[in-house]
Amino acid sequence: xxxxRPKNLNLFTIRFPIPxxxxxLHRISGFILFLLIPFILWGFYLxxxxxxxxxxxxQILITPWVKLVIWCSLSAFLYHFIAGIxxxxxxxxxxxxLKSGKLSAIFTIIIAAVLIILTGIWLW
Amino acid sequence: xxxxxxxxxxxxLRDWLFQRMSAVFMAVYVIGLLIxxxxxxxxxxxxxxxxxxxxxxxxxxxxxxxxxxVHAWVGMWTIFxxxxxxPVARLTLNTIVFFALTGFFFAALLILWGV
Numbered sequence: 001x002x003x004x005r006p007k008n009l010n011l012f013t014i015r016f017p018i019p020x021x022x023x024x025l026h027r028i029s030g031f032i033l034f035l036l037i038p039f040i041l042w043g044f045y046l047x048x049x050x051x052x053x054x055x056x057x058x059q060i061l062i063t064p065w066v067k068l069v070i071w072c073s074l075s076a077f078l079y080h081f082i083a084g085i086x087x088x089x090x091x092x093x094x095x096x097x098l099k100s101g102k103l104s105a106i107f108t109i110i111i112a113a114v115l116i117i118l119t120g121i122w123l124w
Numbered sequence: 125x126x127x128x129x130x131x132x133x134x135x136x137l138r139d140w141l142f143q144r145m146s147a148v149f150m151a152v153y154v155i156g157l158l159i160x161x162x163x164x165x166x167x168x169x170x171x172x173x174x175x176x177x178x179x180x181x182x183x184x185x186x187x188x189x190x191x192x193x194v195h196a197w198v199g200m201w202t203i204f205x206x207x208x209x210x211p212v213a214r215l216t217l218n219t220i221v222f223f224a225l226t227g228f229f230f231a232a233l234l235i236l237w238g239v
Contacts, residue, residue: 027199031199031203033196037225047169048172084151
């Protein structure tokens, strides 16, 4: 294998067709979810420690600006989830062609967007 | 020489597989939890706490957090490998992520232990 293969991973100079957007959003949402783990654990801890802490958590979660943060977090999760299913389907050989790959990328973004909006409606 | 194609310890293939396996388990767990929430719209502390007293739920939840550890590790490693070109910075970031994820896993274990 050649050691000096040409490669370009600079995010500011790469062109982004739809499948690339679907892919980079999967990465970004995954990174955000990683950052959210401690907060999820903290919520998990409060939810199980006592009835008092459970109610405290409930009060925190219904605060308007926290609700907005929750919605953003759920959005990252929903996108990552849907795009992840697309990747798993591609792993078993579905939608690997240029045309179907493009189509599934568009579907991923649309389905995730619909779920994110529905989640927003459910939250408020 | 199949061995040289896959690498010495087949690490790339193993990471790839672990990421998928953990993804599938977490997806099933989250869907299961979602069904539980739909069936119990007015959930109280006692219902929630009771759910986590079952051994199978503790095991499944622990497996969820183990999957999260593996999945996030492979994901973060991939991101750093692609975008962080300085080896020292990359190693530092990977080390931080490794300890953070391991710490999160033990935190989850202790939370479940206390139920």
